[in-house]
Amino acid sequence: MLLEQALEKNSSLFLIDLEITDNNQIRVILDGDNGVTVEDCIAVSREIEHNLDREENDFSLEVMSAGVSEPLSFxxxxxxxxxxxxxxxxxxxxxxxxxxxxxxxxxxxxxxxxxxxxxxxxxxxxxxxxxxxxxxxxxxxxxxxxxx
Known part of the structure; x- marks a missing residue:
């Protein structure tokens, strides 16, 4: 999976939630052992985006860090x-x-x-x-x- 490949490049990051809607909206929520930076989100987003073909399927991609107000899951x-x-x-x-x-x-x-x-x-x-x-x-x- 593309997301797994992206996370392998930064082992301190881990997946909290992944949602893909019927109209190809992809939402990825990450956390990290040392927090998650904007640069981390950009790197994961680029890794996923560069391996998807918009010509074949149009999509929107949102990669974000788990918010401070979010409950702990793992x-x-x-x-x-x-x-x-x-x-x-x-x-x-x-x-x-x-x-x-x-x-x-x-x-x-x-x-x-x-x-x-x-x-x-x-x-x-x-x-x-x-x-x-x-x-x-x-x-x-x-x-x-x-x-x-």
Whole structure:
């Protein structure tokens, strides 16, 4: 496939979504281990375009990077976001906001701090929580953008 050939030239890029409509509109969404530049999108677009014949079939081609607001879809995306904060919705209905401390091919580990009542006495204490989630238990996960 033409797209596979284009991605082989830059192994840090990977496919998030490919859509081809009935009227030959091709939409490619990419992500990358180090992000995706405009130049990356242009290179992939050219690689695909140069191998298609507009005389035979007219088409439109759009190659773009996964947006910041897009949910994570693949383990590789979790791995590239180590140290970042995610907002996760689980199949059990939980909402967790935590930092990615580990990501494997099967699961992600998140840590966060929360205030809980003291075990003895009045007041609250800050405790660190951890969740290890299988990707199959996650309904949606988005990177939280923070401005320092």
């Amino acid at each position: 383990p590789r995306q979790y791995k590239k976001n180590l140290g970042r904060k995610l907002k996760v919705k689980t199949r059990k209905g939980e909402q967790i906001e935590g930092e990615v401390t580990e990501a494997t091919d099967d699961k992600v580990t998140l840590i966060w701090k929360t205030r809980e009542p003291k075990p003895i006495g009045k007041g609250k204490v800050t405790v660190q929580k951890e969740a290890v989630l299988d990707y199959s238990d996650i309904v949606e996960a988005k990177v939280m953008i923070t401005f320092n």
